[in-house]
Amino acid sequence: MTPELALYSAAVCPYAQRTHLLLLEKGVPYETVEIDLKNKSAEFLAISPYSKVPVIKRGPDVVWESSVINEYLDEIYPNPPMMPSEPGRRALARVWIDFANVKLLPTWYRLFLAQEPVRQAFLADELTSHFLFMEQAGIAALSPSGPFWLGEHLSLVDLTYWPWFERLGALKHYRKLGLPPECRRLRDWMKVMSARDSVLAIARPTEFYISGYASYADGSEQGVTARDMRTGQ
Ligand SMILES: N[C@@H](CCC(=O)N[C@@H](CS)C(=O)NCC(=O)O)C(=O)O
Secondary structure, three states: OOOOEEEEEOOOOHHHHHHHHHHHHHOOOOEEEEOOOOOOOHHHHHHOOOOOOOEEEEOOEEEEOHHHHHHHHHHHOOOOOOOOOOHHHHHHHHHHHHHHHHHHHHHHHHHHHOOOHHHHHHHHHHHHHHHHHHHHHHHHHHOOOOOEOOEOOOOHHHHHHHHHHHOHHHHHHHHOOOOOOOOHHHHHHHHHHHOOHHHHHHOOOHHHHHHHOHHHHOOOOOOHHHHHHHHOO
């Protein structure tokens, strides 16, 4: 039987990985439609308003933007729940999902795209301060005894951040930057996350990400994501 859910995805895409992880954690069957981002099909362009992956299709519902997709899927498939039931904690979860999207990731991509050493140094400092803020105001404050961002249960916050932590080796390779030594809680969290079945099922080695980021790191990337990061959208 064909699954009721189709996920338009690309193997290199960390945003799509957020959704794969969620569906694996929830045990929801789905069909993956692999999109060649260098040669997007007419079918994909018709279904993806921003011409980006991920997009999901479930019956008449077409949903894009990974954070919105994951909240939608958490409502449709409520077990296990991936957002806190208490509104104050749920708001905090959304704050940290937003932080990833509007603070951490723009700096991350701009650092890969930056070619001038002075700009690289500026963005490396900015990324380091984001990591420290995530450690102190994020995981340590929200989850004093761990292991996940919001305490003892995995949530959408963990799945929001994980794909870029799997790619830290590429950051080190191209921009000589890693997590600051003070980020002990984030390191412990990485150990716990990297051992999860969902993560292991779709994990890729650092070499895969190094080759995936080559066109970002040498400034030649022309895709929509790089354009949006360059123009600050
Ligand atoms: N804000 C979007 C970002 C998605 C995104 O940037 N996807 C990239 C791949 S990782 C993409 O499809 N880019 C198309 C392109 O670069 O042409 C989300 O959270 O879903």
